[in-house]
Amino acid sequence: MTDAQPLYARVKDHILANIRSGAWEAGRRVPSENELVESFGISRMTANRALRELTAEGFLSRVPGVGTFVREQPAxxxxxxxxxxxxxxxxxxxxxxxxxxxxxxxxxxxxxxxxxxxxxxxxxxxxxxxxxxxxxxxxxxxxxxxxxxxxxxxxxxxxxxxxxxxxxxxxxxxxxxxxxxxxxxxxxxxxxxxxxxxxxxxxxxxxxxxxxxxxxxxxxxxxxxxxxxxxxxxxxxxxxxxx
Amino acid sequence: MTDAQPLYARVKDHILANIRSGAWEAGRRVPSENELVESFGISRMTANRALRELTAEGFLSRVPGVGTFVREQPAxxxxxxxxxxxxxxxxxxxxxxxxxxxxxxxxxxxxxxxxxxxxxxxxxxxxxxxxxxxxxxxxxxxxxxxxxxxxxxxxxxxxxxxxxxxxxxxxxxxxxxxxxxxxxxxxxxxxxxxxxxxxxxxxxxxxxxxxxxxxxxxxxxxxxxxxxxxxxxxxxxxxxxxx
DNA sequence: TGTATAAGGTTGTATATACAGTATAGTCGA
DNA sequence: TCGACTATACTGTATATACAACCTTATACA
The missing domain is CATH 3.40.1410.10 (Chorismate lyase-like)
Structure with missing residues (x-):
């Protein structure tokens, strides 16, 4: 019954779950691509895709040279x-x-x-x-x-x-x-x-x-x-x- | 003038322009990833990114094993x-x-x-x-x-x-x-x-x-x-x- | 004729690698 | 003390390669 989800989707779910649960509040820094590579045992391109899609969907914001952050969410x-x-x-x-x-x-x-x-x-x-x-x-x-x-x-x-x-x-x-x-x-x-x-x-x-x-x-x-x-x-x- | 646009963005613009101008109507097959590789001189991953993003944005639909098509834009x-x-x-x-x-x-x-x-x-x-x-x-x-x-x-x-x-x-x-x-x-x-x-x-x-x-x-x-x-x-x- | 098989094209995902651009922290030197 | 420089970390893009899954078409076989 495990859906055999793609790796990038698992990373996205992991990050979204942390946002939903409130563990990561707005403004907090999320793991960098290289940190995700280490903790998930994936390649950097896969981590990049997860973070890039979550950014396009409005959940994260990224700043080159600085990091990736949880975006200010709902009023x-x-x-x-x-x-x-x-x-x-x-x-x-x-x-x-x-x-x-x-x-x-x-x-x-x-x-x-x-x-x-x-x-x-x-x-x-x-x-x-x-x-x-x-x-x-x-x-x-x-x-x-x-x-x-x-x-x-x-x-x-x-x-x-x-x-x-x-x-x-x-x-x-x-x-x-x-x-x-x-x-x-x-x-x-x-x-x-x-x-x-x-x-x-x-x-x-x-x-x-x-x-x-x-x-x-x-x-x-x-x-x-x-x-x-x-x-x-x-x-x-x-x-x-x-x- | 030249905006130094990324390659994937140029491919996206090219496809969008064809849809907007009416040259490619709804249901029409768009070039496959490999065809884009040839005509633009890019790698397949770059073509894939362009098509994948346009799909996420609602302009195209993709069917594995078949091809990529212009989606019906709702009135x-x-x-x-x-x-x-x-x-x-x-x-x-x-x-x-x-x-x-x-x-x-x-x-x-x-x-x-x-x-x-x-x-x-x-x-x-x-x-x-x-x-x-x-x-x-x-x-x-x-x-x-x-x-x-x-x-x-x-x-x-x-x-x-x-x-x-x-x-x-x-x-x-x-x-x-x-x-x-x-x-x-x-x-x-x-x-x-x-x-x-x-x-x-x-x-x-x-x-x-x-x-x-x-x-x-x-x-x-x-x-x-x-x-x-x-x-x-x-x-x-x-x-x-x-x- | 009908069915199974093979071949080739297409998308989907994943990796390793490379280089460019940006921001920050720290070091060195005047 | 201040400024210039450097090292480092991070994101952004691009490529070559690989394999899996899926679909269609052509071919071989019964």
Whole structure:
């Protein structure tokens, strides 16, 4: 069952594990290529590849003549897309409620394994929730969660706390990917959201990463008549900062 | 001038240029490592690095024992950045064209005055453009422009340059507001985009500010089957930087 | 005709070696 | 004491070589 992983991948995993566990904090120097050569018994080119890829992936930074260092990682706050729908509805002075339609451990499949970028993932957590504003369905949440990132995920009562809040407390989020599309609802979606088949919906597909692992994949479906997505950004000299 | 670029980077640029120009379309086989060795006079490891990195960056896909191929670039539009649709299409190796359906000065009205946050605004520029990818309509651009910010706006030939490019060169953008919704197309939109009435569309409504004034208000309509909106963000110690 | 085998091309990984460029610490000398 | 020089460590790139795994095609055989 040992996956016969390539050597450079083992070195990468070793370094990532140290970062994930907190043993190596940001700014700390990681072993040089020559030190990895000695400790792993590999060639310098193999050590170089491991460090170079981790640098391209944003986990390390390298300075010629000096060394390789753990990069400053997450400022976990204020990701505009990670707003909590319960808070959002409360902010409008309305009542938020949710119905958990499904909450269980499922087996993986090739499509999911690819989305999670992990073929060895055998089981996943799945969640299907209808969120209501003053009793009217406004969002359908179809979520898969990586057990490696949040082992105790299913133990929570999701009518009292939202999955997003649980995940944020379990692991820092360092990367987000969003895809937004317009869709017509499936029959099941029509039933769960109590809408007709001709009402267009917004589909928001989101993947979030935590220290190099895909933590969760979620599809949010909003009936167009009841919800729009909104964002406001201010540009700075450095880049785009969400508000 | 000569940047003394590394060899692997030159190979990468060569391949990317062929993809961007459209010379190599999606699915086409790219030269094998050994062919690159011959044509560039480099070692196989250098060719391997170029192809491997382009694969990691999503431009190529490789199949052991078969070859390396240009990957299908998804039709995705970046939500957070002000990107030029012409560049975006060119990056996928496709041909961009546009038809200017309307381009004139109009009188303001209360609704527009409110959107522009300026009641004294008597006149505005209006633009209606259909953007096409390989001759197929993919975006309907319905734009209003503040003459105070870009007085000579109407003088440009918008089949040669995009409104976004003109506005960016006229004034810095310091704030953006987006609203995304799913809509069914109006009769006119059906006609301009050459779609049926049952095809849901993404409506992206954007206001941009320049030095405290609303510079432009634009509604972009994308047929769902031909376009999706996409954004990917990585958090850093500084904030959220769009990629 | 159908099947097994062989050959050749392709990617994937690993090593040993070499040289260039950069930063740092220490030494030597004025 | 200060500056120039040197040794050393580290990263960055490039090459030649080797072997494994995989796929396709052609060939030989039953």
């Amino acid at each position: 976990l706050s204020s990701l505009m897309e990670l707003r909590n729908i319960a808070e959002e509805i409360a902010q409008r002075g309305h009542r938020h409620s949710s119905r958990v339609m499904s909450k269980r451990e499922i087996e993986s499949n090739p499509a999911l394994a690819e989305e999670f970028e992990d073929r060895s993932l055998k089981h996943l957590f799945h969640l299907l929730i209808v969120h209501e504003e003053n009793g009217v369905p406004v969002q359908l949440e179809d979520r898969y969660v990586n057990p490696l990132v949040a082992p105790g995920f299913l133990d929570h009562d999701f009518t009292r706390t939202t999955p997003t809040a649980v995940l944020l407390s379990a692991a820092p989020v360092d990367e987000l990917e969003h895809t937004v599309e317009a869709v017509l609802p499936s029959l099941e979606q029509q039933r769960l959201l109590a809408i007709g088949g001709l009402e267009p919906c917004l589909g928001l597909h989101r993947r979030s990463w935590s220290l190099g692992r895909v933590a969760t994949v979620v599809t949010l479906t909003y009936p167009a008549s009841r919800y729009a997505l909104y964002s406001r950004h201010r540009t700075t000299a450095r880049g785009t900062v969400s508000q | 995705l539009s970046s939500l957070m950045e002000l990107r030029n649709i012409a560049e975006e299409i060119a990056q996928r190796g496709h041909r961009h064209s546009s038809r200017v359906m309307s381009k004139r000065e109009i009188e303001s009205n209360p609704a527009l005055a409110e959107e522009f946050e300026d009641r004294s605004l008597k006149h505005l520029f209006h633009l209606l453009i259909v953007h096409e990818e390989n001759g197929v309509p993919v975006q309907l651009e319905d734009r209003y422009v503040n003459p105070l910010v870009a007085p000579g706006f109407l003088d440009h030939d918008f089949t040669r340059t995009t409104p976004t490019a003109v506005l960016l060169s006229a004034a810095p953008v310091d704030e953006l507001e987006h609203t995304v919704e799913a809509v069914l197309p109006s009769l006119e939109q059906q006609r301009l985009l050459a779609i049926g009435g049952l095809e849901p569309c993404l409506g992206l409504h954007r206001r941009s500010w320049s030095l405290g004034r609303v510079a432009t208000v634009v509604t972009l309509t994308y047929p769902a089957s031909r376009y999706a909106l996409y954004s990917r963000h990585r958090t850093t110690a500084r904030g959220t930087v769009s990629q």
